[in-house]
C-alpha cells in the first residue's frame with residue numbers, strides 16, 4: 214500500500230517541515246525531518262556544524278542520511294532546501310520515492326522566513342534568499358513529480374498534501 218517515500222523539496226521557508234510533520238501525523242505515517250536528524254546525529258545545530266566543519270561536511274552528511282533513509286520504513290521526509298542541488302541526492306530520491314515540490318511564492322517566503330537557523334542565508338539576509346530562489350527554482354520544478362501550490366496558507370497546504378498522499382497511495386481508510 215504505502216511503499217514509496219514522499220520527499221518534500223523546496224526553498225527554505227516554503228513549508229516543507231510544517232506541512233510534512235502535520236500531514237504525516239494526520240495520516241499516521243512515519244516522518245523524518247532531515248535537518249533535525251543531522252542535528253541529532255551530530256549533536257550540534259546546523260549553524261554550529263557549518264561554523265565548525267563547513268558547508269561541505271553538512272552536504273556529505275545530507276547525502277549519507279538520504280541513503281540511510283532508503284533503508285528505513287517508508288516515510289514522509291522533509292529535505293533541506295539545498296539538497297536537490299546535488300544530482301546524486303535527486304537520483305536517490307527518484308529511485309526511492311515521490312518528489313513533491315512545495316511551491317511557495319518568493320514574496321511570502323521573504324515575509325516570514327527565519328534566517329537565524331539557516332547559516333548559508335543568514336549572513337547576507339533577504340537578498341541572499343532571493344538569489345538562492347532564482348538559482349534553484351528551475352531545479353525544483355524540473356525534478357518534481359508533483360508540485361504543491363503552497364500560496365494559500367498552512368491549513369490549505371496541509372489539506373493539499375494530505376489529498377495528494379491519499380490519492381497516490383490509496384489511504385482512504387485512515
Ligand code: S3P
Pocket residue numbers: 223224225226229230248259292293294295296330331332333
Ligand atoms: C539549506 C536549507 C536548510 C538546511 C541548511 C541548508 C539550504 O533547510 O538544510 O541550512 O541550502 O537551503 P531548510 O530548507 O529546512 O531551511
